[in-house]
Amino acid sequence: MPPAPLSRSGKSRRTTDSPISYFIQKALETPGLISFAAGLVDEGSLPVEEVGAAVAGIVADPLTGRAALQYGSTQGLPELREQVLQLVCDADGVRPSDVNLTADDVCITTGSQQLLYLLGEVLFDPGDIVITEAPSYFVFHSLLQSHGAKVLTVPLDEHGMRMDALESLLERLRRSGDLARVKVIYTVDYFQNPTGLTLAVDRRAKLVELARQYSTNHRIIVLEDAAYRELRFTGADLPSVKRFDPKNEFVVYTSTFSKPCSPGLKTGYALMPPDVMAPLLHLKGSHDFGSGNLSQHVASRLIASGAYAKHAEHLRNVYRKKRDLMVQALETEFRDFPAARWTVPAGGFYVWLTFDGIDTGPDGPLVPAALEAGVLYVPGQFGHVFDDTDSVPNNECRLCFGVATEDQIPEGIRRLRKACAAISAGKREKVKASV
Amino acid sequence: MPPAPLSRSGKSRRTTDSPISYFIQKALETPGLISFAAGLVDEGSLPVEEVGAAVAGIVADPLTGRAALQYGSTQGLPELREQVLQLVCDADGVRPSDVNLTADDVCITTGSQQLLYLLGEVLFDPGDIVITEAPSYFVFHSLLQSHGAKVLTVPLDEHGMRMDALESLLERLRRSGDLARVKVIYTVDYFQNPTGLTLAVDRRAKLVELARQYSTNHRIIVLEDAAYRELRFTGADLPSVKRFDPKNEFVVYTSTFSKPCSPGLKTGYALMPPDVMAPLLHLKGSHDFGSGNLSQHVASRLIASGAYAKHAEHLRNVYRKKRDLMVQALETEFRDFPAARWTVPAGGFYVWLTFDGIDTGPDGPLVPAALEAGVLYVPGQFGHVFDDTDSVPNNECRLCFGVATEDQIPEGIRRLRKACAAISAGKREKVKASV
Known part of the structure; x- marks a missing residue:
């Protein structure tokens, strides 16, 4: 007799498998497949020697070795928090005191993902509203969905989240009395996952201004996910949204060592207002009372030795070349293709490809045709949510050039073109057959 | 003008600072203090060379180096899951197939703490009931409290959780109609934190039987926290509670590499039924989509090379000696002390000291007297919850011999005796004064 069933929590019942599990499984099962789907980092440039040297340095002295292998603190290694603060402030061209920040305002997390989760736990009750970009990080x-939050979205244009649309949405929520449920405005503001687009500098200031303006009875937090910031390969860095929050009141800035260094360290960080930090640390105490201490010591040593900055510079060259290969291949293969267009990101991992007239969705014809041709992408649909609308675009693809090799990129785009051609031919056949 | 206040979630409002934060802070602020409070591990025996060698081995080959520095999977490194399964089954003297387990039933977490949190998230809605030992892991x-669960407790005797009391409690809950809210029975069954007591073998079988018997409409999960199992220094290992769950239905077994190896790796693991695993992994996907991959590769290599087993053996000798020093010091200092008694643990880190007539609580006289004398303990009261009763014992101390050095242990106990004497003298003064 089978045992009685589990009685799961409401939160667990709201939490489903990742929509792309099927795609990851397909990638693993299909030999020879070129994957533009997984958001993994370039394999060949992982800092194997650098991490080896950092650990060798740490264990060379029993004192530093023991410090790295003992428990750390919930908030994270103090010297790493100082370094992170300096990194972000240097990038923004300010001193920490200019923006009312100290290392006490920095928390180290298990990747930036954990920060996203914890902040949600601090703020969201089921039914609360989060405003994201359309599309956004799936x-x-x-x-x-786990937290039971309701998502409302704001469209993007080539300069990122549209502030006029955000303002209209906030105004509409104010009028309907729903502003009280708005907790967070989320932006992936550098080379966005999934579109590769970057938020323009004037919109950064405006975003903080809108959060402040609509924080009438409670504070609306801007969650700035800067995971890809350090992987800019064209143009000058832009100041963070956080830079426009000089009193450290409205913006939580999060980033990670996963993209510009190594995902295996699983070390992220965040800067936030003190009254967000305190409850977040209480929850983190229950989660794990501190992220991996050895990894934090490794990250700290890589920054201190200069290896981190040098490696990030190397990665910018690696990914610039890959971006160029992908964009060139798209121009070659899709130049003559009716109404195909794509973003040309200035950094990060992602190109966003849009068609007219091809259904790229998980149940559409392109997914199987692409698999048949030996290439995998993420259907753009996964980046969208059904909010107030009852349909989302189904003609977009996220193409990640992070993990595919330089040889694979042009070949993968050729295969995608072949898959598109096969569908178009199939359509013509169908049209003929129905005539 | 200060910004509008945050509007925090119900969960965040339920989550408070750790009760022992004050004690940790005191320990940091007081030079020369001997701390029996922090549950840290012995500093001198941390496996600095072993971890150094493991990382050197990993980075020596670019392929293994890159594998360790890339993203891992949500469930954890497959080879480490195989090794963990074998470790636990070897300790229990069974083959995995005897107890219906494969590596698919193993999950790697950010310390065992994350497993405790995630399992709570899978199962608990506010108001659900969890049965723990009195006292238990604070x-x-x-x-x-974060999850909003209600705690009911079962007393311990020298053989661990009393099964007669557990059965009475379950029966009472059945009669009152509250059985439907009982989700978990939690036991720290090897050298318990905080008492050092171990669950007797016949009670292990009985515990699973009771869970099965009372799982009438939904399943009651036994959560076995075996964090200290590998640190046994007297007598033979006992089979796990999990060993008495041959179909893998009722027991979630969790343990960690923090105690028998290194907390800095922050790597724990758990074995659980498949229908617990699936929703737990969905939640872990939202938390972090996988714990630190480099740390998992290090743990796996330490196990494969034999360094892990060798190191655990070394630690058993280290902690046996520390236990002996503490127990000897207690005999020397408290032999003539009226009604002081203490546990003699067969493993782990903790001695549980009970007085008659001295208030050991956070607001009692012993805490400041001990600080004055230069020693810190954890008030036993923190291990108790106010469940159905309106009072909990306030005459107990948790003494951890994990982090104090061999020299500090006898000196710390001398200081504690001095503090007790000062209070007793103070009491006599008061009695005299009031006469």
Whole structure:
């Protein structure tokens, strides 16, 4: 006799498998497949020697070795928090005191993903509202579903989240009395996952201004996910949204060592207002009372030795070349293709490809045709949520050039073109057959 | 003008600072203090060379180096899951197939603490009931408070959780109609934190039987926290509670590499039924989509090379000696002390000291007297919850011999005796004064 069934929590019942599990499984099962789907980092440039040297340095002295192998603190290694603060402030061209920040305002997390989760736990009750970009990072949407938060979206244009649309949405919520439920405005503001687009500098200031303006009875937090910031390969860095929050009141800035260094360290960080930090640390105490201490010591040593900055510079060259290969291949293969267009990101991992007239969705014809041709992408649909609308675009693809090799990139785009051609031919056949 | 206040979630409002934060802070602020409070591990025996060698081995080959520095999977490194399964089954003297387990039933977490949190998230809605030992691990109680779970407790005797009392409690809950809210029975069954007591073998079988018997409409999960199992220094290992769950239905077994190896790796693991695993992994996907991959590769290599087993053996000798020093010091200092008694643990880190007539609580006289004398303990009261009763014992101390050095242990106990004497003298003064 089978045992009685589990009685699961409401939160667990809201939490489903990742929408892309099927795609990851397919990638593993299909030999020879070129994957533009997984958001993994470039394999060949992982800092194997650098991490080896950092650990060798740590264990060379029993004192530093023991410090790295003992428990750390819930908030994270103090010297790493100082370094992170300096990194972000240097990038923004300010001193920490200019923006009312100290290392006490920095928390180290198990990747930036844990920060996204914890902040949600601090703020969201089921039914609360989070405003995201359309499209946005689909793992964040899964997390919001766990928390029972309601997602409302703001469209993007080539300069990122549209502030006029955000303002209209906030105004509409104010009028309907729903502003009280708005907790967070989320932006992936550098080379966005999934579109590769970057938020323009004037919109950064405006975003903080809107959060402040609509924080009438409670504070609306801007969650700035800067995971890809350090992987800019064209143009000058832009100041963070956090830079426009000089009193450290409205913006939580999060980033990670996963992209510009190594995902295996699973070390992220965040800067936030003190009254967000305190409850977040209480929850983190229950989660794990501190992220991996050895990894934090490794990250700290890589920054101190200069290896981190040098490696990030190397990665910018690696990914610039990959971006160029992908964009060139798209121009070659899709130049003559009716109404195909794509973003040309200035950093990060992602190109966003849009078609007219091809259904790229998980149940559409392109997914199987692409698999047949030996290439995998993430259907753009996963980046969208059904909010107030009853349909989302189903003609977009996220193409990640992070993990595919330089040889694979042009070949993968050729295969995608072949898959598109096969569908178009199939359509013509169908049209003929129905005539 | 200050910004509008945050509007925090119900969960965040239920989550408070750790009760022992004050004590940790005191320990940091007081030079020369001997701390029996922090549950840290012995500093001198941390496996600095072993971890150094493991990482050197990993980075020596670019392929293994890159594998360790890339993203891992949500469930954890497959080879480490195989090794963990074998470790636990070897300790229990069974083959995995005897107890219906494969590596698919193993999950790697950010310390065992994360497993405790995630399992709570899978199962608990506010108002659900968790049965724990009295006293129990206070960080688990904090976590239950976050989840809004109600704690009911079962007393311990020298053989661990009393099964007659557990059965009475379950029967009472059945009669009152509250059985439907009982989700978990939690036991720290090897050298319990905080008492050092171990669950007797016949009670292990009985515990699973009771869970099965009372799982009438939904399943009651036994959560076995075996964090200290590998640190046994007297007598033979006992089979796990999990060993008495041959179909893998009722027991979630969790343990960690923090105690028998290194807390800095922050790597724990758990074995659980498949229908617990699936929703737990969905939640872990939202938390972090996988714990630190480099740390998992290090743990796996330490096990494969034999360094892990060798190191655990070394630690058993280290902690046996520390236990002996503490127990000897207690005999020397408290032999003539009226009604002081203490446990003599067969493993782990903790001695449980009970007085008659001295208030050991956070607001009692012993805490400041001990600080004055230069020693710190954890008030036993923190291990208790106010469940159906309106009072908990306030005459107990948790003494951890994990982090104090061999020299500090006898000196710390001398200081504690001095503090007790000062209070007793103070009391006599008061009595005299009031006569």
